Amino acid sequence: MSATQQPPEQKSGAAGSAQFSGSDSRKFNYFEPKGRKASHYEDMTVDVQPDPKRYLLQDWIISFADGTPTYDESWTKAQSSNWHQFRAVDQEWERTHYQRQSTIVGMITNVIENGRRAGAPKRFDKAWVKVLSDHLGAYKHAEFGLGTATMQAQRYGYTQMINNAILTNSSYKLRFSQDVTLYLGEIALDIEGIDLDAGKTHWLEDPIWQGTRHAIEAIMGASDFLEQYFATNIVFEPLVGELFRSGFIMQMAASQNDFMTPSVVSAAEGDYERNLANAVELFSMLALDQKFGEQNRKLFVSWMDKHGALAVQAAHQMQPIWSLPRVKVAQFADALELAKNRVRAIAAEIGFDARSTLDH
Amino acid sequence: MPDSLTLNKITAQRGMSISEATRRVADLGWTPSYVQEAMTFPTDYKIKKTPRDPMKQVLRSYFPMQEEKDNRVYGALDAALRGDMFRNVQPRWVEWMKLFLAIIPFPEISAARSMAMVGRLAPGEELRTGFAMQMVDEFRHSTIQMNLKKWYMENYIDPAGFDITEAAFGKCYASTIGRQFAEGFVTGDAITAANVYLTVVAETAFTNTLFVAMPSEAARNGDYALPTVFLSVQSDESRHVGNGHSLLMSLINDPDNHLLLERDLKYAFWQNHAIVDAAIGTFVEYGTTDRDKNKESYAELWHRWIYEDYYRTYMLPLEKYGIKIHHDDVAAAWDRIVKSNYVHLTAQFFSVGWPVNFWRIEAQTEKDFEWFEHKYPGWYAQFGNYWKWYEKLSHKGETNVLFNADTGYVYPHRCWSCMVPCLIRADFTYDTVEGKVYTYCSEQCRWTHKVAFAAEYEGRATPAMGRFSGRREWEECYHGWDLADAITDLGFVRPDGKTLVPQPHLHFDDSKMWTLDDVRGHTLGSPLTNFRALTPEQREAAAIEYRKGFTINPIH
Ligand SMILES: [Fe+2]
Ligand SMILES: [Fe+2]
Ligand SMILES: [Zn+2]
Numbered sequence: 001m002s003a004t005q006q007p008p009e010q011k012s013g014a015a016g017s018a019q020f021s022g023s024d025s026r027k028f029n030y031f032e033p034k035g036r037k038a039s040h041y042e043d044m045t046v047d048v049q050p051d052p053k054r055y056l057l058q059d060w061i062i063s064f065a066d067g068t069p070t071y072d073e074s075w076t077k078a079q080s081s082n083w084h085q086f087r088a089v090d091q092e093w094e095r096t097h098y099q100r101q102s103t104i105v106g107m108i109t110n111v112i113e114n115g116r117r118a119g120a121p122k123r124f125d126k127a128w129v130k131v132l133s134d135h136l137g138a139y140k141h142a143e144f145g146l147g148t149a150t151m152q153a154q155r156y157g158y159t160q161m162i163n164n165a166i167l168t169n170s171s172y173k174l175r176f177s178q179d180v181t182l183y184l185g186e187i188a189l190d191i192e193g194i195d196l197d198a199g200k201t202h203w204l205e206d207p208i209w210q211g212t213r214h215a216i217e218a219i220m221g222a223s224d225f226l227e228q229y230f231a232t233n234i235v236f237e238p239l240v241g242e243l244f245r246s247g248f249i250m251q252m253a254a255s256q257n258d259f260m261t262p263s264v265v266s267a268a269e270g271d272y273e274r275n276l277a278n279a280v281e282l283f284s285m286l287a288l289d290q291k292f293g294e295q296n297r298k299l300f301v302s303w304m305d306k307h308g309a310l311a312v313q314a315a316h317q318m319q320p321i322w323s324l325p326r327v328k329v330a331q332f333a334d335a336l337e338l339a340k341n342r343v344r345a346i347a348a349e350i351g352f353d354a355r356s357t358l359d360h
Numbered sequence: 361m362p363d364s365l366t367l368n369k370i371t372a373q374r375g376m377s378i379s380e381a382t383r384r385v386a387d388l389g390w391t392p393s394y395v396q397e398a399m400t401f402p403t404d405y406k407i408k409k410t411p412r413d414p415m416k417q418v419l420r421s422y423f424p425m426q427e428e429k430d431n432r433v434y435g436a437l438d439a440a441l442r443g444d445m446f447r448n449v450q451p452r453w454v455e456w457m458k459l460f461l462a463i464i465p466f467p468e469i470s471a472a473r474s475m476a477m478v479g480r481l482a483p484g485e486e487l488r489t490g491f492a493m494q495m496v497d498e499f500r501h502s503t504i505q506m507n508l509k510k511w512y513m514e515n516y517i518d519p520a521g522f523d524i525t526e527a528a529f530g531k532c533y534a535s536t537i538g539r540q541f542a543e544g545f546v547t548g549d550a551i552t553a554a555n556v557y558l559t560v561v562a563e564t565a566f567t568n569t570l571f572v573a574m575p576s577e578a579a580r581n582g583d584y585a586l587p588t589v590f591l592s593v594q595s596d597e598s599r600h601v602g603n604g605h606s607l608l609m610s611l612i613n614d615p616d617n618h619l620l621l622e623r624d625l626k627y628a629f630w631q632n633h634a635i636v637d638a639a640i641g642t643f644v645e646y647g648t649t650d651r652d653k654n655k656e657s658y659a660e661l662w663h664r665w666i667y668e669d670y671y672r673t674y675m676l677p678l679e680k681y682g683i684k685i686h687h688d689d690v691a692a693a694w695d696r697i698v699k700s701n702y703v704h705l706t707a708q709f710f711s712v713g714w715p716v717n718f719w720r721i722e723a724q725t726e727k728d729f730e731w732f733e734h735k736y737p738g739w740y741a742q743f744g745n746y747w748k749w750y751e752k753l754s755h756k757g758e759t760n761v762l763f764n765a766d767t768g769y770v771y772p773h774r775c776w777s778c779m780v781p782c783l784i785r786a787d788f789t790y791d792t793v794e795g796k797v798y799t800y801c802s803e804q805c806r807w808t809h810k811v812a813f814a815a816e817y818e819g820r821a822t823p824a825m826g827r828f829s830g831r832r833e834w835e836e837c838y839h840g841w842d843l844a845d846a847i848t849d850l851g852f853v854r855p856d857g858k859t860l861v862p863q864p865h866l867h868f869d870d871s872k873m874w875t876l877d878d879v880r881g882h883t884l885g886s887p888l889t890n891f892r893a894l895t896p897e898q899r900e901a902a903a904i905e906y907r908k909g910f911t912i913n914p915i916h
Pocket of ligand 2: 471498563596597600
């Protein structure tokens with residue numbers, strides 16, 4: 001053996017320690033940022049899921065038995081001239097996601113600990129306690145259903161940006177369904193006679209909840225992933241989810257001497273604002289598509305008809321819940337009208353007409 | 361202060377036990393009665409709906425735990441910069457990270473996607489909750505690795521190759537090998553892909569080499585960032601392994617599943633070996649400057665993690681369920697590493713192909729030779745001359761090693777199955793599938809393509825099984841192209857429009873860096889295209905010749 005090479009003269013491996021071609025090329029340069037400069041979210045996300053239309057030279061290299069490749073645009077009836085245009089409004093990547101989720105569970109844990117320490121659950125109105133165990137207990141299953149539907153949907157999108165937005169949506173829904181489960185379990189330690197199995201029984205059997213369960217199962221059972229994402233955020237959340245969370249729980253709780261439940265439930269409203277912003281961004285991009293906008297808007301109307309009908313029916317079946325609390329401070333009719341207005345506003349923002357579902 | 365008087369004890373209130381919490385959370389699911397869930401990702405397996413009992417955790421404790429892990433990672437990255445890590449980092453090592461980190465975020469996010477597939481099939485809601493956490497973990501892994509890569513790009517002397525990373529991922533022959541891994545997690549039979557290939561084999565066996573061997577070697581090369589990120593990633597894996605094992609246990613008692621399970625364990629083990637050992641073996645053995653003879657070689661690590669920990673303690677116990685374990689494949693993989701020089705041949709191939717890479721590979725030197733000979737006796741006789749040739753031909757103005765006929769190197773066929781070239785020449789084989797000829801690195805890879813990825817297996821219909829597709833032989837994409845035009849099309853050219861991103865050395869000096877003009881005038885070809893053009897007799901003769909191998913010419 002003989003010496004073959006002098007070690008290179010370079011001493012430092014640090015940026016700037018030598019000037020040569022490419023030595024200052026310090027930005028990902030393979031995609032068009034949405035703004036003037038790429039955001040950190042874009043750097044973490046764009047093009048990680050590849051596409052034969054962009055850089056995937058050798059095409060997808062495994063297919064399903066029928067020849068469908070690893071990712072396929074036909075997995076939704078919606079069409080796009082450029083799926084890669086979408087960016088999530090909430091700009092989440094792992095660090096921001098864990099920070100936000102962790103802050104929420106910290107907030108909820110504090111509310112519950114402090115509330116229990118102060119003996120708050122014992123002062124809840126008796127009729128209200130039963131409302132919580134039966135109906136908040138039933139509603140947590142709806143949240144779980146949306147979490148599993150979006151967990152399913154995040155497999156199918158044509159870009160990393162779409163799939164990650166659906167993935168974080170799933171994470172938020174699953175966390176909230178657990179938040180409510182654990183919250184009820186914990187206040188049950190302080191209140192005599194809470195039946196923790198009652199919620200599921202109501203979910204499965206109570207006529208009040210069958211419309212909601214039907215609407216949720218229709219979302220879980222849809223085989224078009226964007227239909228699932230649309231039905232979750234554009235239809236079910238405003239017409240049923242917010243109706244129950246904001247229009248009932250948040251409105252009523254204080255008058256039943258309950259200051260804890262609204263804090264727990266408010267987290268879901270914050271989650272939904274972000275999920276909604278992402279969904280509106282995606283669906284308005286599709287509604288405005290130069291080539292496919294018209295057919296996408298028709299498609300959205302058909303999804304609204306299908307899932308909207310189920311959601312409106314679910315909302316009406318819930319009406320008796322509004323008369324259960326001893327102190328009645330909110331009216332179902334007002335809450336439903338607010339929910340419908342919310343959907344009208346969302347539909348207007350996206351650019352499709354929701355009247356056929358809402359106005360009868 | 362005595363324990364009994366701490367504030368915590370005074371104010372602590374009764375909470376739910378963790379097993380009560382997980383039981384309540386698992387009760388969130390129900391069996392739909394109005395609308396059935398579509399079986400969108402099919403499987404040929406039968407899954408018993410008997411709930412197993414995976415790790416007990418709820419999201420309320422999961423998110424803060426993960427945030428805390430993140431804080432440690434990002435704190436360590438900041439500290440590495442304050443400590444001027446890049447002043448002492450070994451460029452030989454960081455260059456390989458351009459390839460490794462181009463590949464890995466997509467397999468990671470594919471693992472997240474695959475949770476959709478097993479989530480639907482999960483026997484019991486506790487396991488579905490486990491899969492949901494794994495989904496979020498894999499989202500973590502994908503983006504935390506993108507962040508690390510961006511950080512290298514911003515702080516390492518030569519950012520070229522990091523700056524084009526996801527575009528390069530789509531175009532490079534080497535990253536396609538990694539993509540086979542990722543697509544294998546999410547395409548075809550849901551259990552084959554997301555349970556056996558991903559979890560039972562890749563995560564349970566091979567993440568140790570990926571996420572533990574790599575970090576150790578990084579640290580030996582002055583890179584403290586990669587260990588911080590990847591050990592944090594690896595800390596999530598035990599939960600994934602637990603999920604996968606639970607699902608496996610819900611299949612394994614049904615004898616109807618045994619045939620498919622044996623097929624998938626064989627396919628998954630062999631392909632993981634072929635892909636991971638090629639890539640990680642090369643990074644660890646050839647990307648390092650640390651030649652401490654006391655450290656374990658990749659072969660030694662493999663023996664500990666794959667043979668002892670995985671084969672002996674995880675796979676062998678499956679036999680008691682009546683599963684046939686492919687002992688001979690485990691032995692064959694070990695032989696490929698220690699007797700047939702699989703890793704060394706791979707490193708040789710990567711370096712021969714440097715002009716179409718997007719990272720730099722410098723020559724191995726005298727100090728390296730001694731270490732290799734110590735760890736792999738006989739190494740010098742087979743590879744010493746090659747690396748001397750490589751050094752000689754690394755100087756601008758020489759004919760590049762890929763096209764230099766003086767070396768005696770014979771460009772290899774590519775394996776249609778694992779997509780690593782057919783480097784162990786004696787094992788080369790070929791076959792006809794649906795009327796077309798294909799080449800393979802090994803009998804196991806031939807079997808994978810022809811027998812395993814098919815519509816039936818040993819007389820049993822397997823309608824859910826996937827198929828190999830696409831332009832799997834990279835060389836075919838540039839058959840008949842001039843090398844310089846191919847590099848331009850790949851996008852592996854620096855911002856001046858002429859200097860190549862890849863270089864066969866670590867000189868950070870324009871006067872020594874190769875440009876398009878230095879490589880122009882050589883025509884790329886597809887070995888498979890040429891092989892198919894032969895008559896059957898010529899083909900067999902070519903195969904016999906190929907199996908004889910080649911000898912690197914002496915260098916003076
Ligand atoms: Fe991972
Ligand atoms: Fe994993
Ligand atoms: Zn192979």
